[in-house]
Amino acid sequence: MKNAKIVVFPGSNCDTDCERALLQVGFKTERVWHRDSTIEKCDLIVIPGGFSFGDYLRAGAIAKASPIMSEVARHAERGTSVLGICNGFQILLEVGLLPGAMTRNASLQFICGEQWIRHDSNSSLALKKKVLKVPIAHGEGNFRIDDDGLRRLQDHDQIVFRYCNQEGVVSSATNPNGSVDNIAGVCSKNRRVLGMMPHPERACDPKLGSNDGADILRSFLNNRV
C-alpha cells in the first residue's frame, strides 16, 4: 500500500480533509508535525492548506524555519512526490522548492468557490480529463514570476494547471486572482514537486459538486507528479 505523509503546521486547516481524501483513493496516511525532524520513507508528502503561522510576515514564509521543511526538501531531491495545496503551495514557493511567489489576489478579496482548471502539462499527472472542476479558497493566490522565469516554466512544461472556463478556454475572464499566465499549479523541473492553489481534497465526492480532485490524488498512487 502506498504511504502518504501529511505535514501539519500551527494554522493548517485542511489536513483532515486531505487525510480523508487520500484514504479514499487508496493511500495509507500519517500526519507529521512541523517540528519533527524526520519523515520516514514514503511515496507522497502532502502540505495541506490553511493559514500556517497565521500568514504572518508573508503567507507560507514562517514555515521556512520549521525543521520538517529541510526533510521535505531532502525527500523531494531523492524522488518522493511532494504536493502542496493552497497554503502548502505558498510554503513550497517560500522555501524555494518551486519557482515564483504569491501575492494578494488582484481583486483584494478572499475568493471561494468552484473553479475550472485545465491540465496543461504533457508530462505530469495521469488524468482522465483535460478540464477539471476543483474549488478554490484563497486571499493570496496571485502567482508572480519574472519573464525569464515564466519562459523557463513554459519551456520545461512545468505549468500543470491553468484557470479556465468549463470549455477549457483560458483567458483573462477566467482568471480569478490575477495570476500571470492564468497559472493555477506548477511543478518542479525534476517533476517531483507540485504546487496548486485549487483544493483537490475538496473535490472527491460527486455529492459535493465534483470528483475530479480524487483523480488528481489517485495519479500520485503511480508515484507521478
Place this chain on the structure above:
Amino acid sequence: MRVRLVIEKKKGVFDPEAKVIETSLLNLGHPIENAGLKKVIEFTLGDMDEETAKEKVAMMCTQILVNPVLEQYHFELIK
C-alpha cells in the same frame, strides 16, 4: 545595537493595497500619487562591530524576512 529594517515591493511589482490607499485618498480630495506600503521590522542585536551586524541582518533577510522575487530591503543600525 538596534536594527531598523524596511521591506518594500520591488519597482514594477503591483501592490493592490497601496493602490487602494491611493485611490481612497484621491476620493477624499487629497491629490497624491505613487503611494507605497512598506513593512518595518525593528529588533535589538547584541554588541558587535558594524560590519558583522550588516552581515547578520543581510543573512536574516535572505533566509526568511524578504522574498527576493517581490521585495527589496534596506536597513539602518542605531547605536
